[in-house]
Amino acid sequence: MPKNKTHKGLAKRVKVTARGKIKRRKAFTGHLLSGRSAQRLRRLKRASLMPKADTRKTLVVLGA
Numbered sequence: 001m002p003k004n005k006t007h008k009g010l011a012k013r014v015k016v017t018a019r020g021k022i023k024r025r026k027a028f029t030g031h032l033l034s035g036r037s038a039q040r041l042r043r044l045k046r047a048s049l050m051p052k053a054d055t056r057k058t059l060v061v062l063g064a
Contacts, residue, residue, distance in 0.1 A: 006063035
């Protein structure tokens with residue numbers, strides 16, 4: 001059976017940690033930032049981990 005191909009669009013947006021968790025950036029940081037509070041923007045800047053429910057499905061798509 002052939003191997004699954006890595007989804008390159010997703011591979012450029014996420015990183016897999018050493019323990020197999022998926023690190024991602026938060027949404028809503030592209031434009032229209034002046035209307036948002038500084039506290040909210042600081043919170044959005046930080047990377048976060050993908051929810052555990054989505055991790056296994058995402059790892060399959062990444063080919064990891």
